[in-house]
Amino acid sequence: MKKSTKFLFIIMIAIILAILWFDRNNSSVIYHDPIEVEDENPLKIDVADVHQGELLLVNEEYGIKESAKTDIKNLYKNQELTGDYGLLTTDIALSKEITAYFNEMIEGAKKDGVNNFLISSGYRSFEEQTKLYQEKGRDYALPGGYSEHQLGLALDVGSSEGTMAEAAEGKWIAENAWQYGFVLRYPQAKTDVTGIQYEPWHIRYVGKPHSVIMQDKNFVLEEYLAYLREKEQISATVDGKEYNIRYYAVSKAKKVKIPKGYNYTISGDNVNGIIITLYK
Template identity: 70%
Template sequence: MKKSRLFLYIIIIGIVVAIMWYDKNNKSIVYIEQTHEEGEEPLQIDVEDIHRGELLLVNEEHGIEKSAKTDIVNLFENKHLIGDYGLIDNKIKLSKEITTYFNEMIEAAKKDGVNNFLISSGYREFQEQTKLYQEMGKDYALPAGFSEHQLGLALDVGSSAGSMAEAEEGVWIAENAWQFGFILRYPEEKKAITGIEYEPWHIRYVSKPHSAIMYDKDFVLEEYLDFLREKKQISTTVDGKNYHIRYYPVSKSMTVNIPKNHNYTISGDNVGGVIVTVYD
């Protein structure tokens, strides 16, 4: 009898701890403040990891010295990489990997009848950003190293049908980019947090499940990183795949434990911590 009551008590606690919510497309996401995994293995984290990965915060306060991607190419010179969209000029550069994800997103948009996309800006060399900053000034550009365009993870998307603030391409991006690991980086109502005016054309790759959580909770990157620092550890299920996300403040090289026999990614926040995402 006591064992039955104990078992029931454990079940009740589990229900209370696990908070179920549904995102805007009715796909369930599970949020758990603490998880426990049977069987763990060590993972080495170095201070340099703070400045590597897809969740790096780049803004007026936090800059970078080099790109997060090493596979940057000129898309005009590599037409086999380009999907069904235009390039505003022959100087557009982007990461090969990010181009693949972008192509997948554009194909999905085509199935919804939205097909007037173009890329107006991608990766910018540090020298190019410096020139842009000198020409446009601080009200319209950021210094080199403080713009997401040096990351290799961001791009400006346009529409041949009109302004992204009004065109169906802009509406589709705002509602669906998260499904492909992208976020709308500078939403209209978040200027006080990002410090940047509304840019319906600027998207940034952060990868799943992070894009899904940010979309569901209406977070910009600054808010999401604050959320992870506060919670330390969360678990989510997105599209049937389980993810366990852990935040670690890092001041020196350290070893942490992660579940055995799982895949994982490591990304710094470019501030002082590292996010380890473990998945099935």
């Protein structure tokens, strides 16, 4: 092979690898005009829907009475549900569904050579959260009823190699969790928005397309929900799938119209509205 041809070949390979790396580490999201359809079905929504789902805002201002998930399992006692990571204690519990999503994320990290994860905390009952608050105080814990850990959607992730602020596992989570439906809930640059100190270990499942849009717009959950309330409807294509996300303020039972031909999920915001995510 001539030197010039060999050089061009190397350049082409480098360009291809750069494109693949860029695509892998950036949001695959395209925004477009809201959908307009004439053929719709009515859907009844109720005030109770405001407090159910995967987009619930839980903090010092907005509390919960029950878990968002009903499939909570003790992971130590159900090892068949877990993946290639450790459990810090024998009482770690989490939603079975969210555990499966977490396992998928850990497999993705392994492909990048990052494989020293452990779960240090998962679901907490009201009593467990209250006890933690009494032991740690308000600077390090939230009172019972006001912690994301009571949702079954959040977990604290650690590394056997050091603190998450310094370990490769912490860096990987911060850069890649959104690709698997998770978000770093309390990032360092958003403490003024969340009201919570930087927690590089705390992740929360919100699901796609929401995690991808939040990553693309550099939103934490508070900002994302405010954005949806303002826009009321956004449409986007995420990873090749078409989504239409609609926000409705709800103070009493009402009927809304859902386009035919779309699947949908419903989540409340735990404030005064619900989000319907249409997709096909």
